[in-house]
Amino acid sequence: MNIAYSINDVPIRLSYERWYHITENHDDLASYFFEVLETVEKPDFIMRGNKGSLKAVRNFGKNKWLIVIYREISRKDGFVITSYFLDKKPKGEIIWQQN
Numbered sequence: 001m002n003i004a005y006s007i008n009d010v011p012i013r014l015s016y017e018r019w020y021h022i023t024e025n026h027d028d029l030a031s032y033f034f035e036v037l038e039t040v041e042k043p044d045f046i047m048r049g050n051k052g053s054l055k056a057v058r059n060f061g062k063n064k065w066l067i068v069i070y071r072e073i074s075r076k077d078g079f080v081i082t083s084y085f086l087d088k089k090p091k092g093e094i095i096w097q098q099n
Helices: 016-025 033-041
Strands: 002-005 011-014 045-048 054-059 065-074 077-086 094-097
Touching: 002 033, 011 016, 011 033, 016 033, 016 077, 033 054, 033 065, 033 077
Parallel strands: 011 077
Antiparallel strands: 002 011, 045 054, 045 094, 054 065, 065 077
């Protein structure tokens, strides 16, 4: 299991079981394990997700946006739900942005 700290300084868990599930559905992410963790820690911006989740977003060049959806359960615990690439900047409510 690996942990990244969100912009709110909450430890966000990424278990190997969860990583396996993510890469089974999004095989283009297979070599991006550490980039997923880094996106949680150093996103370009954070968007509001569904049902209390957050979306960390990071640009990886033209037409390549990494989205990591995670949940902060408490000030001391959180977990990655899923992750995927988009070919355009996601739309939605931005609640935090890197300066």
